[in-house]
Amino acid sequence: ELAVECRQGREIGFTGKQAIHPNQIEIIQSSFSPAEKDVAFASQVVASYEKAISVDGKGACVVE
Numbered sequence: 001e002l003a004v005e006c007r008q009g010r011e012i013g014f015t016g017k018q019a020i021h022p023n024q025i026e027i028i029q030s031s032f033s034p035a036e037k038d039v040a041f042a043s044q045v046v047a048s049y050e051k052a053i054s055v056d057g058k059g060a061c062v063v064e
Contacts, residue, residue: 009031015032041063
């Protein structure tokens with residue numbers, strides 16, 4: 001089944017999958033799209049790093 005293949009692919013590090021039919025697109029996109037919490041954390045990392053380099057003058061930061 002396509003959803004199982006997508007899940008297995010994501011577990012081993014793949015970031016996407018080719019579709020051979022338009023009906024597969026929704027399953028593939030939902031399987032490989034990041035969760036909202038992951039997007040929020042990535043945004044926090046970027047904001048913390050930008051503050052560290054521009055305000056603090058450092059090339060490293062701590063994200064909690």
